[in-house]
Amino acid sequence: MTKQAAVLGSPISHSLSPTLHQAAYAALGLDWVYTAIEVKESDLAAFVANLDNSWVGLSLTMPLKEIAFEVANEVDDVARKVRSINTLLRIESGWRGTNTDVFGIVQALAGVHVVEGLASAVVLGAGATARSAIAALSQLNAKHVKIAARRPEQVQGLIALAGEFGLRAQSLSWEPEAGALDADVVISTLPGDAGAGWAQIAQHATGALLDAAYHPWPTPLAAHWPNARIASGRDMLIWQAAEQVRLMTGFPAPVQAMRASLPVSSD
Incomplete structure (x- = not known):
């Protein structure tokens, strides 16, 4: 069974997450699929409830980072404190909510x-x-x-x-x-x-x-x-996605391959 993951949000067509995650899967030799799916706040619970066991994780962007608490069976301490879930991970009891934005900020800052x-x-x-x-x-x-x-x-x-x-x-x-x-x-x-x-x-x-x-x-x-000494949201995006890849696949993220997959400029 092919493993699946996706980024959810509204609007979502602009998202660079599929590019980053698919580049990671290719570098890791994983035959996984990662897509971008338009999901509004009112539709999140039904969407998650209908996912089969091929789904291993979900990335969440606006406006879903707070409403996600309603669908998470477990939430880690950092996500709870910052009131923001940007990642749902498949667990035996359903879904665990976490926040990789914090990791992304720490790593982006380390770069400068x-x-x-x-x-x-x-x-x-x-x-x-x-x-x-x-x-x-x-x-x-x-x-x-x-x-x-x-x-x-x-x-x-x-x-x-x-x-x-x-x-x-x-x-x-x-x-x-x-x-x-x-x-x-x-x-x-x-x-x-x-x-x-x-x-x-x-x-x-x-x-x-x-x-x-x-x-x-x-x-x-x-x-x-x-x-x-300037880091951008693009650096944050790469690193938070890298942590999502690690959490979803169990492998260290191929950060260089992910970075290289993005266009030279996102203007």
């Missing part, structure tokens, strides 16, 4: 030499990716995090989450001010041009940047960043 023990970090945004960023920073033993988002109540939610992970965190004004991006790393989870205002104060930044956006690239923030 952000490693354990950083003194300071800034997180821009307060959605699911920002929550995963907080978890990633906790794994890197960040000592202090500043958080900026459009809505103050979202910032307070992230500060509380940081506390759950043992991180010291405080709010940062949503209005960009000189020096606001002074940190060992800045993680922007803002969509597209939403970081344009922050780009205007980026010229004095001295740390690394992880901009979770990747289409179009560069974002205004990345274009104005004053050094080459």
Whole structure:
């Protein structure tokens, strides 16, 4: 029986996940199939219930990362804390929910030499990716995090989450001010041009940047960043997919083959 996996979401036609996973299967010599399937929140439970035993795993993108808690029989601690499931793995009792976005962020940061023990970090945004960023920073033993988002109540939610992970965190004004991006790393989870205002104060930044956006690239923030220590959402995507491949197949992911499968630019 051919094993199957897929990425689910809505919209989904833009997803690069099938390219990444199929490249991994080819490199590993696995005759597996990975597709992209349009699934809305209201349809997820029925879709999952109808999958046969050939299905080994599902990747989830928006808007399914929170509703997935309703179909998961088990959920790991990190996914529960960040309230985001991006991976469902077949288990004997049904499905286990986990989150590989956190792994993807940690590995993307490692690529720009952000490693354990950083003194300071800034997180821009307060959605699911920002929550995963907080978890990633906790794994890197960040000592202090500043958080900026459009809505103050979202910032307070992230500060509380940081506390759950043992991180010291405080709010940062949503209005960009000189020096606001002074940190060992800045993680922007803002969509597209939403970081344009922050780009205007980026010229004095001295740390690394992880901009979770990747289409179009560069974002205004990345274009104005004053050094080459820049990781993109594309790097995150590769690494979170690599961890999904490992979890679904049981084999180490062929990261280089996966990276090489993507077009030179996703603009």
